[in-house]
Amino acid sequence: MNRPTTLRSVNALCRHALVPRDKLGELAEVASRYAVAITPVMADLIDPADLQDPVARQFVPDARERKEAPHERRDPIGDERFSPVEGVVHRYPDRVLLKIVNACAVYCRFCFRREMVGPGRGGLSPKALAAALGYIAGRPQIWEVILSGGDPLILSARRLKSVVAKIRAIPHVKVIRVHTRVPAVAPEHVDAALVRALRAKGKATFVVLHVNHPRELTAQARAACARFVDAGIPMLAQSVLLRGVNDDVETLGALMRKLVECRIKPYYLHHADLAPGTAHLRTTIAEGRALMRALHGRYSGLCQPSYVLDIPDGYGKSPIGPNYLSEDGATIEDFNGRRHIYPPR
Ligand SMILES: *Cc1c(COP(=O)(O)O)cnc(C)c1O
Ligand code: SF4
DSSP states (O other): OOOOBOOOSHHHHHHSSSOOOOGGGHHHHHHSSSSSOOOOHHHOOOOOOTTTOOOHHEEEHGGGGGGGOOOSSSSOOOOOGOOTTTTEEETTTTTTEEEBBSOOOOOTTTTTTTOOTTTTTBBHHHHHHHHHHHHHTOOOTTOOEEEEOOOGGSSOOOHHHHHHHHHHHHOOOOOEEEEEEEEHHHHOOOOOOHHHOOOOOEEEEEEEEESSSSSOHHHHHHHHHHHHHHOOOEEEEEEEEEETTTTHHHHHHHHHHHHHHHHEEEEEEOOOOOOOGGGGGGGOOOOOOHHHHHHHHHOOOOOEEEEEETTTTTTTTEEEOOOOOTTTEEEEOTSSEEEEEESSS
């Protein structure tokens, strides 16, 4: 295939007409702070003539990233406070994040871990991985291990297979969950060996795809997802609500429908975290709730994610509505916006 490789600098973006030459200076400043990478599949989706392109907004650096808004923070969801050993975040009693790699296939401009991820940040050393697995093995309340990062699926099938085998050997861990953007942004990486590597006899493996715009679900991406589902690995999806990307009900509804058509159940719609320099991509919670209400009014129950906020400083995720039951519990709103007394009189 005669595809360009992943674009990893503002100069490379400029050569492919994704960044105007007169913006190079200010964008180089952004890129020196936050990693840049756009895979060939994603670069192909961007219309260089459209400055508001929803794919470009997610991956092309923006001068506004230099501005830190009030309340934004380096570690927006408080991972560090809950990291007992390197690579593990243990916030909820029954599940842990295991961050085996700190690099990604693409770098999202709104990333909640943007101060931690980047190329060359490396992953867990064999020694650190052993310590992390020892931590999990020593705590029987840990029922689920979530491979996260960075993006664990940038690793080779061989590497993943070895990590999965080690988790599989821990009897009290019953579920292995993988959080990834790779099936959409680098679908060519999802081959039979990679799919096989994630299967663990006796454990349930789930793959959760991070995807924000229906256009990201290309024919190649859909085929990559089908390889997981056909192999008996159920898929869920998580999306981030982003201004100018998916903050209208038609786009959001189209994304959810396309996911369900791929046998992927929408799981979470995340309110954008307070990552530094991302205010221009964040909506208000009121806007998010209005969108969720519109989604509920117009689309199948299969298309409904749960709208969640990761509470700053590590207090975990909570659903943020909208609510349909009145505060006093006396009336309930239907999908058309009409209120009913409950129980009926
Ligand atoms: C998001 C997150 C999870 C997963 O939460 P679910 O609600 O089960 O999807 C687990 N651990 C940490 C530290 C997280 O940030
Ligand atoms: S794929 Fe996830 S971790 Fe990587 S840059 Fe995007 S949001 Fe951040």
